[in-house]
Amino acid sequence: MTKVELEDAVHEMAVDAYLRDLKMPGALREYRELARQAAAGGTGHVVFLKEVLTCEMESRRRNQIAQRLRDARFPYPKNLEDFDFTAAPSVPKAKILDLARGDFVREHENLVLIGPSGLGKTHLGLGISRQVIQQGYRARFTTTLALMDELLSAQSHFELPKCLRLWSRFDLIMVDEIGYVPLSTDGARLLFQFFAEMYERRSLLLTTNLEFSRWPDVFGDPVMTSALLDRLTHRAHLIPLAGESYRFRQARDRVRQGDPHPSAASEA
Numbered sequence: 001m002t003k004v005e006l007e008d009a010v011h012e013m014a015v016d017a018y019l020r021d022l023k024m025p026g027a028l029r030e031y032r033e034l035a036r037q038a039a040a041g042g043t044g045h046v047v048f049l050k051e052v053l054t055c056e057m058e059s060r061r062r063n064q065i066a067q068r069l070r071d072a073r074f075p076y077p078k079n080l081e082d083f084d085f086t087a088a089p090s091v092p093k094a095k096i097l098d099l100a101r102g103d104f105v106r107e108h109e110n111l112v113l114i115g116p117s118g119l120g121k122t123h124l125g126l127g128i129s130r131q132v133i134q135q136g137y138r139a140r141f142t143t144t145l146a147l148m149d150e151l152l153s154a155q156s157h158f159e160l161p162k163c164l165r166l167w168s169r170f171d172l173i174m175v176d177e178i179g180y181v182p183l184s185t186d187g188a189r190l191l192f193q194f195f196a197e198m199y200e201r202r203s204l205l206l207t208t209n210l211e212f213s214r215w216p217d218v219f220g221d222p223v224m225t226s227a228l229l230d231r232l233t234h235r236a237h238l239i240p241l242a243g244e245s246y247r248f249r250q251a252r253d254r255v256r257q258g259d260p261h262p263s264a265a266s267e268a
């Protein structure tokens with residue numbers, strides 16, 4: 001090893017140690033190769049520095065999104081790319097893709113997907129939430145029952161304010177399946193409080209199989225329900241879906257083709 005090579009190796013060890021201490025793994029991974037390319041191509045020092053920092057910025061962004069996707073607690077990986085819009089003519093494709101750009105979240109608007117079971121409401125909601133995270137927002141998924149249980153438990157431990165603070169860290173909150181099960185009086189009241197707390201401060205993405213006129217059946221108190229609907233629908237994108245269950249149709253088509261057994265690939 002020549003004297004120059006030895007000096008270079010010492011400098012690299014120092015740079016490695018600094019980048020580790022500064023927690024800059026993206027720069028650490030790439031700077032040697034970028035330095036080699038810069039030396040070979042005669043790139044200026046500022047350009048080299050910018051390229052190293054760009055690597056670090058991109059690596060941080062990727063890590064942040066990966067972390068936010070974990071924080072979202074999605075029950076399964078559904079993407080808008082996997083959604084077959086041709087099989088769902090009632091779904092306004094352009095509108096869905098537009099919502100997935102996340103502007104409604106920046107504006108603290110709500111999104112309600114309404115329609116019978118099996119039409120892809122959960123799939124669309126998960127796909128939109130995932131895209132919204134890619135735009136740099138925080139999102140979390142829950143179901144009506146899970147949220148109600150969480151609120152009831154928080155209340156019984158005198159931790160409701162803490163629980164509400166935790167949820168308000170998210171820009172978009174997806175609450176799946178409103179209307180499948182009637183709620184207890186306490187549960188309905190807490191959900192009402194939850195939605196009121198998030199109103200115009202956060203975005204809610206709700207899926208429901210019930211027309212709004214039937215929401216009192218689930219929430220009980222008609223006065224409270226009407227106040228709730230007032231808030232939920234005030235600054236909201238309402239998307240009604242209609243048609244036949246996607247799975248039911250797939251199963252029927254398979255039977256017609258003489259193959260009653262679902263293939264593994266078509267399972268969610």
Ligand code: ADP
Pocket residue numbers: 078082083084085087088116117118119120121122123124207246247267268
């Ligand atoms: P809902 O929430 O309206 O009851 P889901 O989103 O759970 O419906 O959809 C049921 C299943 O059918 C899921 O596995 C979903 O991925 C699939 N599915 C529904 N519609 C479509 C579609 N148009 N393209 C692809 N998959 C779909």
Ligand code: MG
Pocket residue numbers: 121122123176177207
């Ligand atoms: Mg669903």
